Amino acid sequence: MSVKSAAMRDAADSEEFEDMSEDYEEASDASYEYEEGSDDDACHMDAAHGDAGPSSSAGPGWSVLNQDAIVKLQAEAVADVVAILGVKSSVAKTVLMYFRWDKEALMSKVAERDPESVLKQAGVAITDAGSAGPNGQQGGPIMCRVCFTDTEQAETTSMDCGHAFCNDCWRQHFKTQIGEGQARTIRCMAPKCGVVCDEEKVCSLLKSDPAASSSTAAGSGSAGPSGSAGASGSAGTSGSGREPNEALDKYKHSMALSYVEDNARVNFCPSVPWCGHAVQVDGDPFVEPECSCGKVFCFKCLKDPHTPCTCKMWDEWDEKIHGDSETRNWFMANTKPCPKCSKPVEKNGGCNLVMCKCGQAFCWLCGAATGTQHTWQKIEGHSCGRWKDELDRKIDNAARSHKRYMHYFERYKLHMDSYSKEGVKRSDLLKRIGEMVETGIEARDYTWLVRALDQLKVARGVLSNSYAFAYFFFGGEMYKDDFSDEDNKRNQDLFEEHQQRLEGEVERLSGLVEECSESLTIDSDARVRVINSTVSIESRILKFFDMIEVDLYGKLQSCSAQIAVYRPKRNLVA
Numbered sequence: 001m002s003v004k005s006a007a008m009r010d011a012a013d014s015e016e017f018e019d020m021s022e023d024y025e026e027a028s029d030a031s032y033e034y035e036e037g038s039d040d041d042a043c044h045m046d047a048a049h050g051d052a053g054p055s056s057s058a059g060p061g062w063s064v065l066n067q068d069a070i071v072k073l074q075a076e077a078v079a080d081v082v083a084i085l086g087v088k089s090s091v092a093k094t095v096l097m098y099f100r101w102d103k104e105a106l107m108s109k110v111a112e113r114d115p116e117s118v119l120k121q122a123g124v125a126i127t128d129a130g131s132a133g134p135n136g137q138q139g140g141p142i143m144c145r146v147c148f149t150d151t152e153q154a155e156t157t158s159m160d161c162g163h164a165f166c167n168d169c170w171r172q173h174f175k176t177q178i179g180e181g182q183a184r185t186i187r188c189m190a191p192k193c194g195v196v197c198d199e200e201k202v203c204s205l206l207k208s209d210p211a212a213s214s215s216t217a218a219g220s221g222s223a224g225p226s227g228s229a230g231a232s233g234s235a236g237t238s239g240s241g242r243e244p245n246e247a248l249d250k251y252k253h254s255m256a257l258s259y260v261e262d263n264a265r266v267n268f269c270p271s272v273p274w275c276g277h278a279v280q281v282d283g284d285p286f287v288e289p290e291c292s293c294g295k296v297f298c299f300k301c302l303k304d305p306h307t308p309c310t311c312k313m314w315d316e317w318d319e320k321i322h323g324d325s326e327t328r329n330w331f332m333a334n335t336k337p338c339p340k341c342s343k344p345v346e347k348n349g350g351c352n353l354v355m356c357k358c359g360q361a362f363c364w365l366c367g368a369a370t371g372t373q374h375t376w377q378k379i380e381g382h383s384c385g386r387w388k389d390e391l392d393r394k395i396d397n398a399a400r401s402h403k404r405y406m407h408y409f410e411r412y413k414l415h416m417d418s419y420s421k422e423g424v425k426r427s428d429l430l431k432r433i434g435e436m437v438e439t440g441i442e443a444r445d446y447t448w449l450v451r452a453l454d455q456l457k458v459a460r461g462v463l464s465n466s467y468a469f470a471y472f473f474f475g476g477e478m479y480k481d482d483f484s485d486e487d488n489k490r491n492q493d494l495f496e497e498h499q500q501r502l503e504g505e506v507e508r509l510s511g512l513v514e515e516c517s518e519s520l521t522i523d524s525d526a527r528v529r530v531i532n533s534t535v536s537i538e539s540r541i542l543k544f545f546d547m548i549e550v551d552l553y554g555k556l557q558s559c560s561a562q563i564a565v566y567r568p569k570r571n572l573v574a
Contacts, residue, residue, distance in 0.1 A: 061283065063280050063282075064289070065278045067276060071256070078093050084107070090200045093199060094124055095124060100263060101262060102263075123187065124195065125160045125161040144166040144169055147166060149166065151166040161193055163188050165189055173189050174206060178251050179247075184254055186202060203248065260278050267299055288305040307565075307566060308545060309563070310562065313468065313478070331344055333399035338358060338360055341356060343358070353379050370382045404471075408470060412464050416464045419457055419460035423457060426454065429450060436520070446520070455509070455538060459502065463503060479558075502540045502544055509533040512526065512529055545566040
C-alpha cells in the first residue's frame with residue numbers, strides 16, 4: 001500500500017478526512033526536516049526566534065523585548081512627544097507616564113484640547129521666569145518656606161511652577177518620596193501646587209548632596225596625622241554619603257522601569273528566576289504570549305495560561321486546588337463539631353449517639369449535647385426528628401459539592417500530569433536523536449515526531465483547563481442566572497461532546513507517538529498517521545474554542561467574559 005493510500009485509510013476514521021488530506025499534501029518533507037547539529041533550542045517549535053525590530057521574539061499580537069529594546073522604545077516614545085509638543089525630554093516623559101505610555105491617548109487629548117491644558121492635567125507647568133529670581137524675587141537671599149531660614153539664591157532651586165525652596169529641603173523631600181515609592185510622581189512642596197518635579201532637577205540635586213561630596217573629599221585626603229583624622233571623618237560620613245546615592249539609584253531605576261510598570265501594554269515575564277525580558281502586546285491584553293525563555297503566561301493576570309477559563313475563573317480554581325475550601329467541604333460533609341470542645345468528630349458507623357474524645361456525648365443528627373443512655377432507635381431524653389431533613393439536606397449538598405469538585409479536579413490533574421510528561425518525553429527524544437546524528441545515522445525525518453509531542457503538550461494544557469472551565473460554567477454559581485436548567489444541560493452536552501472528541505484523538509496520537517518513539521524506525525505509514533493525527537488535533541482545538549466563544553460565552557446575558565484567543569502554534573503543524 002502506498003503512503004498516500006495509508007494516509008487516506010487513517011484519515012477515513014475522522015470527520016476531518018478531507019481537511020487533513022489537504023494539509024498533508026501541502027506539507028512538504030522539507031517542512032518536517034530535522035536539521036543535523038541542531039540543539040534543543042533550534043528544535044523548539046513554539047517560539048519564533050528572529051529579528052522583529054527591537055524584540056527578540058514575537059507572536060501574533062505580541063513581541064518579546066530585551067532590556068536594550070525597552071530603553072530604545074522608551075527613548076523613541078519620548079522623542080515623538082518632544083517633537084509634537086515642543087517640550088524638553090523630562091517633561092515629555094512625565095506626560096507619557098501620566099498617560100501610561102499610551103501615545104494615542106495623549107495625542108487624542110491634545111487634539112481635543114490645547115497642549116497647555118493637557119500638560120497641566122499631567123502635572124506639568126511651563127513658566128517663563130525671565131530674569132526674576134525664585135518666587136519672583138530679584139537678587140539677595142530668600143526665605144525657604146519649609147525650614148524658614150534665609151538662603152542664598154545659589155543654594156535654592158525653583159521648579160517649573162516657580163516655587164523655590166532651599167536645596168537641603170528639596171533633597172529631604174525627594175528622599176522621603178522615593179522611600180515611600182512615589183519616585184515617579186514627586187510633587188512640589190508648595191501647598192496645593194501639585195506640579196511634578198522635573199526629572200533633571202531631581203537628579204542634579206541628589207548628585208550634588210553635600211553629604212556625598214564630603215564623603216568623596218574625605219576619601220581623597222592625604223596620609224599623616226591630619227590624614228588619619230580625615231580617614232576617621234570619612235568613616236563617620238560614609239554611611240550618610242551612601243544614602244543620597246542610594247536614593248538617586250532608586251530614582252533612576254524607578255524612572256527606567258516606568259515604561260514597563262506604568263504601561264498597560266507591557267509586562268515583565270513572570271519567570272522565576274526572571275529571564276530579563278518583557279512582553280509587549282499590540283492591543284488586546286487577553287493573550288497568552290510565550291517569552292523567549294520558554295515561559296508561557298496570561299498577559300492579563302500573569303498566571304499560567306488558562307484559556308478557556310477567564311482570569312476570574314482561574315483565580316477561584318487556583319484558590320480551590322491550593323487553598324482549603326474543598327477541605328472545609330469535606331469536613332462539613334463528613335464531620336460534626338463537638339458541642340463541648342468544638343473539635344470535628346467523624347462518625348464511622350453505629351447509631352446516632354457519638355462520643356467525642358473529650359468525653360462529651362452528642363446527637364449526630366442535630367449536634368446537640370446529650371446523655372449516654374440510648375438505644376439503637378433513640379437517645380433518652382432527646383428528640384430531634386424534625387431537624388433531620390434539613391440536616392440531611394445540608395450534608396447531602398456538601399457531599400455532592402465535594403464529589404462534583406473531585407470529578408473535575410481528578411481529570412484536570414490527570415491531563416496536567418500528562419502535560420509534564422510530554423515535556424520530559426520531548427527532551428528524551430531530542431537527546432536520542434542527537435546521539436543518532438553524532439553517530440552518523442540519518443535522522444532528518446524525526447521532526448514530525450517532535451512536533452507531534454509539542455502538539456500533545458498543547459492539547460493536554462487545553463484539556464486540563466477545560467475541566468476547570470466546566471466546573472464553573474455548568475452547575476456552578478458563576479453563571480447560573482444566565483441559563484435555564486434545560487439550556488445549561490444542552491450547553492454541557494455540546495461542550496462534553498467536543499471535549500471527548502478531542503480527548504479521544506489526543507489519546508490516539510499519544511499511543512502512536514509512544515510506538516514511534518520506542519523504536520525510532522522510519523515507517524512511512526506510522527509517519528503519515530502521526531502527521532494526520534497532529535493536524536486533526538489542531539483542527540479539533542480550533543473548533544472547540546470556537547464553540548466555547550460563540551455557543552457558551554457568546555450567550556451570556558448578565559455579564560461579558562473575555563479570554564485569550566487560541567492561536568495555533570506556528571511551525572507546529574505544516
